Amino acid sequence: MKEVKSPKKPLLYYYGIVLLIIALFNLLVTPLLNRRSIEEVDYGTFMSKIEAQQIEKVEIDDDEIYYTEKGGKTVYCTGVMDDPSLTERLYASGATFSRDVQKTMSPLLSFFLTSIVPLLLFLALGRYVGKKLVEQAGGKNAMAFGKSNAKVYVQSTAGIHFSDVAGEDEAKESLAEIVDYLHDPKKYTDVGASMPKGILLVGPPGTGKTMLAKAVAGEANVPFFSISGSEFVEMFVGMGASKVRDLFSQAKEKAPCIVFIDEIDAIGKKRDGQFGGNDEREQTLNQLLTEMDGFEGNNGVMILAATNRPESLDPALTRPGRFDRRVPVELPDLKGREAILRVHARKIRVGDDVDFHTIARMAAGASGAELANIINEGALRAVRDGRKTVTEADLEESIETVIAGYQKKNAVLSDHEKRVVSYHEIGHALVAALQTDSAPVQKITIIPRTSGALGYTMQVEQGEKNLMTRGELLAKLATLTGGRAAEEVALGEITTGASNDIEQATRIARAMIAQYGMTDEFDMVAMQTTRNQYLGGDTSMSCSEQTQREIDRKVVELVRTEHERAHSLLTEHRALLDQLAQVLYEKETITGEEFMRILHAAQKEEEHHA
Template identity: 40%
Template sequence: MKKAPLLQGRRGLALCLFVLLVSAVLAAWQFMPASPANPPAAGSVAAMLAELKDSTEPWRSNRRDISTLMADLTESRIGTAAISDEAVYVTTADGLQYWVPDQSGRIADLLLERYAGLSGERFPVTLFDTDGETPWYKRVLPYSPIGLLILLAAGVAIYRMQPYRARREGTGIGFDQVIGAGEAKLALRDVTAYLRDPAAYAALGARPPKGVLLTGEPGTGKTQLAKALATESNAAFIQVTGSEFSSMYFGVGIQKVKALFRAARKQAPCIIFIDEIDGIGKRAEQQRSSDAESNRIINQFLAEMDGFEPASGVLVLGATNFPNSLDPALLREGRFDRSIAVGLPGLDDREKLFRLYAGKIRAAEGLDYAQLARNTVGLTPASIAYIVNHAALLAARGEALQVEMSHFVDAIETCRIGEQPSGVTPLSATDRKRIAVHEAGHALIAADLRVGRVEKVTILPRGQALGVTLVTPVEDKRLHLESELRARIMMLLAGRGAEQLYFNEVSSGAGQDLQEASKIALSMVGALGMSPSGTLLSLQAVREANIDFDSRASIEAADHLLRSLERECLARLRLMKPALDEITQRLLDEETVPGEDVLAAIARLPQPSQDAQISVLIGPALEAIDRVAASAMNGEGLQLTPLGKDGDDEGPGMV
């Protein structure tokens, strides 16, 4: 929900200052004491009242009892008297000032009763600071905290329940400003035409889509596409989030859904953009009170989407990274009629993104944008924006006048393998050698099996890793062969295998490698039909069918696959032992070895050794691989992260 325009920007600040100024003037006017035009005569009751308002101390310092008051009254020694709610103040004819406490008011009643029976000239009597003459603000002042709380609660309630406001002037972003997502933009063209002229579709009897769901990885530009659609279609734009309908009070979420669609119908043609729509959730059995409220919100949402006519000019646009978390009734035809996948940018799109973001910083002339695009295969537009910004930060840190190519390269490495930590405790010679052997094993197997382009291998800590082998994909891929997956597993197991080959013992540094290799193996066995036993059963289908399933067989098959690939990896490492020795020594001497030197070390191996390696090859020359996930096969399998990103393990490891 957007703030009211009156409260935004400078207008909101000016309004607040104006209200404060008016409040201060009114308070000063109310509390300012009124000064009499002519001073009262000395000895008069008016003069006594003026002195009492100034200070009651002259009377308070001289306390008397009721007998003194009655004696002065009987002997006519009282000059003036003032009665308040708590005391009687007396000034005698000879100027003596005293007071008599009167909390119950009985003394004042007695005084007035005797005063009525006096004969002759009577002394003047007045009232001082009683409830009848107390200013209104003093009577209200004790209740002011409660009143302020009530006003504050009412203001918050009014603000929270105000109708959703639509943006009419456009978002400032068109399809031309959204780089990449070409397929998604093409799919949204007819939606744009419908929003521009809903009546034309209704005249032909065509039923335009009521809802469009944008899916894809985080950072691919789903929100930007929604804003661009609103601009291109000249439609009003209301942006909310899926979690905005949740509330701790029953019924509030339902009222928010009603208010949202009511505002959209009034502003039609209008786009309701619900970011992170998976926050609405799924309907479930009402085992808890919160489940009941969540179900009612989803039901109201379904009813509202069924309630508006196709020609009403209202489109619900949702964006999510987890489409499987949505209720199936929400995704059926007639509600969200279309699901558009927003993919990763291609090579040309990445180059355009680098040029776009580099134009916003002081970049050096002659930057190789094509090379930057080739080195960022598989990264999202948000990641590219981060890389450009981080490159500028690195340049500022080094007090450079411009952002050079070296800054961009360092920023890409930081994005892929993490920041280089400072103040790290130096490692012992034994640990350095073990890390060097581990990383050399990764680099040699990755280069030999052509898993990707080996950019560099280092034993300097990066992120949570004690050493890093940076392998980048060389092309965008959506399908991965079984041989490619097996090659990636062998690359992940190569560090552990090299340690076992050198030291006859493995270390905890391979923990993250085993986790990634296990994810791939489980996906191959349980989702992709690549089990060594030949089974084609998908575990995802078993879960969706609500069938009890013993997963031990799948786990054993995945473990068998890992063990067989480990044996192949060890055999390949033994054949490349001279190259392994060379790269290990280079790492110990120089700490960082370029990828070209790794390829050169493999090329210098004896020819018979290279021929012998053919016997353990598992397929032809392998292409680059960026990420391996069951979702690439339109399933919900295990998600696999690309090599080089920080893991979720609890301690440092080696990649």
């Protein structure tokens, strides 16, 4: 899209203000600070000092006499008297003396020449240079504070369109209706329908909220104003509100048009009414509320806004009549991930062996931005290997790079550590394979990664799962504890390698008890609430201390039960654990197919012996 930029304010004006302050300080304040302390005395004191030979230096002016005593820094001043023998007495006392024979200038004239004239010259020069810079920038007023600096896009064939956005079909449908209304409003007004004044795009980071707004700009034949919520925040109270007024003033002049405010939570947070709050932000929000639903109205001005913190927005901003429609832009499902991968794969050369469905299954839970990064990492890997096409192995490795980081080429594990990591990862994989509710194992590796992982086991679901049963969660807990259980069974000791497993198992067990109602004791009572669901999902307990202690006891009991189950499974299949760990120790990386082939062969051999 072609962007029409408003002229920027010349920086010379800001520098000029600073230089002006410095100049005034040097001209007016510094002389006063540097002025010597002068003490006035009578002429008799001056004469007695001469006779006592205590005077070191004397300066005689037309009206006054200045002198300093020997070893002193204070300047004394006295008036001039008719004393013809003064010079002889000064000479006899050993003092150095001189007379200023030049006529002093009038104080008023001196101030005019040293202060006023340089200031006028400086202002004239600054105005001339500033005018030239403004003319070059195409602007008229360089000091226009409170003006909106929104970027204005006009229609262009080289921009982003709905065809470039995949995986968010519901969001595109809602926004396509808005674009259609802007193209042909009569079709809607004939029925009596009116379009929403504001549309709020909500979702996790990286899901494509800003890209959808750009697609609207690419599809619409109307002016498109784009600005970030943080650009309304100013140091001076009232400047943000002034920017809002100016933005909507421009939008009304070019209606019908679209205004897009990114990260609107920067100015749209709830007003708490506490003393000493952010008055500037609240005034900006009040002005935005007035512009969206005031007496004048904004016919033809459609407002899009994006945020990943919808729960923090002020209720007055999200009520009907302002942001009438909320469009969720969630993480893509399996079909959406495959479509997004195909869209980004248009920019690279893809080999014939690439199966985007498989890559999409492996990238479960990835956002659109992460999927774009996976495609780019795969292309970079192909270039590093000297190839001109991207293979499926490149994309699979790029998924691991995004999840766990790059392989640490120089990381050297001791023989004992390598064996411990082998048993740990095989413990995860074997416990998962011996349970019916676990996801299939895709890959096992003991190659260290830059994220700090010394190895990992990748499990990939066959299809898209939106719900998890209690049995599946218990199987996941057992799988997470399988690494520590393998260390206990095979080596008789435990290591620090299970820290991440412990963290995940604790979080799942606590959610089962306090959030999912999967316990008989608390039934369907929520003991824990989730905040910032799109930004990590922080949780907070909403129960008494006694109940929280009981929840903690239940969490420990649940994790311990699954840990014991994993321990018994690995003890029962100890020979298989040793065999698989030895294979992983030698190969360092095995695929899920290799793992299952060894497992099935061992199970058939056990059945044959039985």
